[in-house]
Amino acid sequence: MPPLNLLHLDSSARANSFSRQLSRAFADAWTSAQPDGQYVYRDLAATPTPSIGQGWTEICDELLRQQITDPAQYPAVVHTPAQQDAWAIVRPLLDELLAADAILIGAPMYNFSIPAALKAWIDQVTFPRMSLAPRTFVIAGARGGSYQPDTPRFAFDHHESYLRDFIDGHYGVDDVTFINAELVNTLVDPALEHLAHAHEASVAAATARVPEVVADITERRATS
Template sequence: MPALLHIDASARRRSVSREVGDAFAAAWREAHPAAAYVHRDLAADPVPFIDEAWTQLCDHVLEGSEDGVTRIVDLPSAARTPAQRRAWGIVEPLLTELAAADVVLIATPMYNYSIPAQLKAWLDQVTFPRMSLKARFVVATARGGAYSPGAPKERFDYQERYLRDFFAGHFAVEDTVFVNAELVNSRIDPGLAHLRERHEESYAAALSTARRLGGEY
């Protein structure tokens, strides 16, 4: 039975990234009515930053691995001290959700050209050296400006670039799909008001793409 892990990272309770992500999730759940669905809201339920005990878990797992590959099943035994067991207590539910997922949907805004701190905290908690996952990743984004190919600010996009490289480098996932809604700030910034029509087009296209992909995955 397929499983979807849906991650929301926006600090806003109502946001464009949440709307685009919800469009994918709704279509996916309609296509898979009996499937498992887990929603984790990183704004409502923040994940703590990793600490030294977490790094020690990493060290112990690598030390005990003959081929240098991290296996999730080995992690509980790597927690040898009270602090490491507390660290594992944080990691375990997050990692269980991730390992069980066939599709991971991440809905995130762009903050300061990159990703929110709460999403980075989640990534740090669930990522150990040389892991591999079975999941496919879909990222639904909202960006205040325009960062698509050819846009003046294309080179400042450290959101898609970072996540694409992260999933490829750590999880060996090479086919992450991005659904981007751009120029969201044209809704509130008078200096971008002349771009509102372009935003509405981008927003409508993102919703349509998200619904289509949700039905296909």
């Protein structure tokens, strides 16, 4: 089996966040298992991706009109200076995405959803009808409360649900794994101190899953 390539993104505003810790643990385990594979890292919080502009929308509109779905043909619709400026931003991001076999995203929950830094990257690499199958996505997440299916706040989880719906609905990839540390706010909110043990258990469980997920992905790709 040829070596597998990993694209690693972080989006937390915190330098030592739980999402960063989990994504780093995953990246370390992955590169250990795939020493010959390409590893690319982007810190979306430290080096923000620009917001999309008019040129980007014009490119997308033209791709739809011409029913272009192959990324290799995208440059054919880039003409005006505004479109060329937009493509100069998008192209390296898209090249990294397409070169990866697995995409690892450190994504904390902010206000029930994802950080603006991550949304800006998603907007830039989103083009009409682009399939990324059979790639796999891994989300290393951290949430202030608990959003498990049996909890009162489950209905407010627009973090995991958004990412899962986007990755599957837009890219056609249903191979998405979430590794979440929950109840992070027990460390700062006195009202949640009584749940500190549950937070610690969540972090331990998430950390323990990391090598299991790495092994599962590499084994499945080896036999596919």
